[in-house]
Amino acid sequence: MFNKLKETIGEENMSQNEADKAAYSSDASRIRGKADTIIWPKTLEDVRQAISYAKRHNLNVVPRGAGTGLAGGAVPQDSIVLDMCRMDRFAVQKDRAIVEPGVILDNLNSESDYILPVIPGSHAVCTIGGMIATNAAGMRAFKYGKMADWIDELHVIDGTGKMIKVQGEKINHFCGWEGSTGIVVRARLKLIKLPTLRTMTVLRFDSITPMVERLKGLDTSHVSALEYVDKYCSNLIGLGDMNHLIVEYESEEGEIKDEKELKKIWEKRDSLYAIISAKGYTVAEDPQVPLEHIDKLLYWLQKNDIPTFGHIGIGVIHPHFKKDTSQRLVEEMFTVVKKINGSVTGEHGVGLLKKPYLEDAYKKKIKELKETYDPSNVLNRGKII
Template identity: 25%
Template sequence: MESFLQSGKWVTDPDIVEGYRHDALGMQGGFEALFRPEDTADIQECLRMISDRGGSVTCQGLRSSLTGASMAPGGVALSLERFNRILDIDRVRRRALVEPGVVLAELKAAAAADGLFYPPDPTSAAECTLGGNVATNASGSRSLKYGATIEWVRALQVVDGSGRVITARTAEGGKICAGYGAFYDPARLFVGSEGTLGVVTRIEVALTELPEAFMLVLVFFPDMSSALDFVIRAREDPACDPRSLEFLDEGCLEIIRGRAEGLDIPTSARVIVYFEQEYGAEDGYEALLDAWSRLIEQHTPLAGDTRIALTDQQKDHIMALRHFVPESMNALSIQAVRTGGCKISTDWAVPYRRLPELFAFFEEVRARLGSMPVVRFAHIGEGHPHFNFIARDPEEKRRAEEVDLLMARRAVALGGTITGEHGVGKMKREHLALQYPPAVITAMKAIKRSFDPKGILAPGNIFPADEGP
């Protein structure tokens, strides 16, 4: 045991440790030790030791969480950065076997080199890992057509809180009726569990054929109402089949205008809706463009300003602008943390037809935010926009959290969810009771106890740390 504790996998150098104490929002962890394992046996030994001696373990990938989930409140921070290998890409079975520290963008590139496609695409693809994606059931813009991470996970290797290695695999063939339905696909049980049930050490995901081509189209609107009408119609028009349907509000336009060379954003534009549409030899570009053009002309007087990106360079420029929005907001959050504030990001989602009601409700409660910056963007086609509030001090943070809670409550009342992709983490725990009755939450805690009997894993994620396992 002493030789294990003295191995180079335990880090105490304060200059190194400091880099693991902050996440993308500037939230700070207070862990006492940093552990960087090299293999599954290391993780088993670490968890057994902590289970025997007492303490806690919080896993980290690249710390891109937006809910504080990767920040350890104490105990050990376990970094999976050395679990960074793509172990296999099987072209015949369309499968990839990876370690949890693999950066999502690297998996996508490796799959594409073999003519394959891994669809889940959170905006932070270059700054997040597959392990983090599994932990939060990450999705992104293309989940409109392809679904979230949970739809692509086929098997997981997990070390539970007692140090046991568990292999959870999706049953092949499509038929199963063994036991309770919630456990028919045991791999799915761990997806979205935010490190509370175990440490994921291997991930097998499904791949699909790389689409032949896609266009990226930007449509400008003079107001939010016409943009929402367009989104609803686009979802229901059988001639249109977008793989993503996203938006940027007026606050976003203020952020990107100075960087949008060549886009010529109209001065009267207040909202951009942009979408990706795949096409190939059988469903040709011209027919799809005609269908979209008719829809666009019916919903905005700015139809003539529509921009179509076909080359990789054009698409990359537009997506860089889109990525600059959350980057800018996160930079503001890091500044705000120093004065007792932070970025509060909504993650609720509703059936897309209920979007106008949620946007109208926001206008009813917006005055509570006072002068704090508000920016809205993301997955409008799935009823999953992100409203970002930059709270600059503790009082603004309290008011932003109040508005976030009110909107989450309204989202559930409209048939939606409190969180669509960021997870509960430590910042959304109060919202969980809006989604589920006490009996369901009690059942969740019972599942956690079965995998983590001493409650050492991810304290404070999903459930308050002081409630025990």
């Protein structure tokens, strides 16, 4: 069936063997799907050919970066998987970078003194394409916002196989929609000069109320990251039996000045997802709630023994659930989240995991975008809606 496509893309860049299909059947969400074919495009023309082919034969295409997503956004559903990792060329010129989607964030950030300051926990492996697809936030979102804030221009191939160049407001038609409106093949990103000074203060609290009070009263003018780690998670990474706020400053204000000490604390924080997951808490959620009501959610999580950490500075936290009990508790949690005007996803995306809990306005928006850019529903079919 794929003979014609093989001629164009090259047989060595496509596979339907059992081993490849198994390896590409899931992502870090551990939701199992089914890959039909894997394609490793090297050029934007390869991507265009694959999408056009899928459209002609009523197949669907799932784009994939590093497969570190936690909502199942890259899990195939009898799909052609486009592994974008071989499209990994980039060029940095002072405070701008032209990148292909498979570029790894840490590779980009080690190229020069200029960096992309959006740093998810998976920075060592995650790709720029995946970050755009999920509108990634991460540790320093408190100061630097989300991925959409750092994009100057995108080149995408939409569901009809057409290449589109977008800037300004239209970037939001593709950033954060998990490749379901178009596949990013090139991006121009804004960078900042690497901050030379970083310090940190780690605050400890026995209970939630004083912690939230302190959080609200904190002078945040030089804060670059504001992370929460609850008692259970703090114990797991050796911080002790207290709730913790990790406050990173880009000034002298922090108590910990030694760079190595800072790095050690961030490494512990980066490892939390895998450590909690190994304890059986494999379902990772990412609600975002307004700071003034966050205590209500934190108390609910504490009452139900749900391990939690996250980017509390922007109201995004990561409660982790055990698979066998998750459905009832997740539903209850989202009731609390909606009651305090929060949203079901702050940064992981909707994927397969959060489809049942999606707000109506979100569904309406994606339906409109699909109608415009992917009327045949070729791209990431079955996700989000």
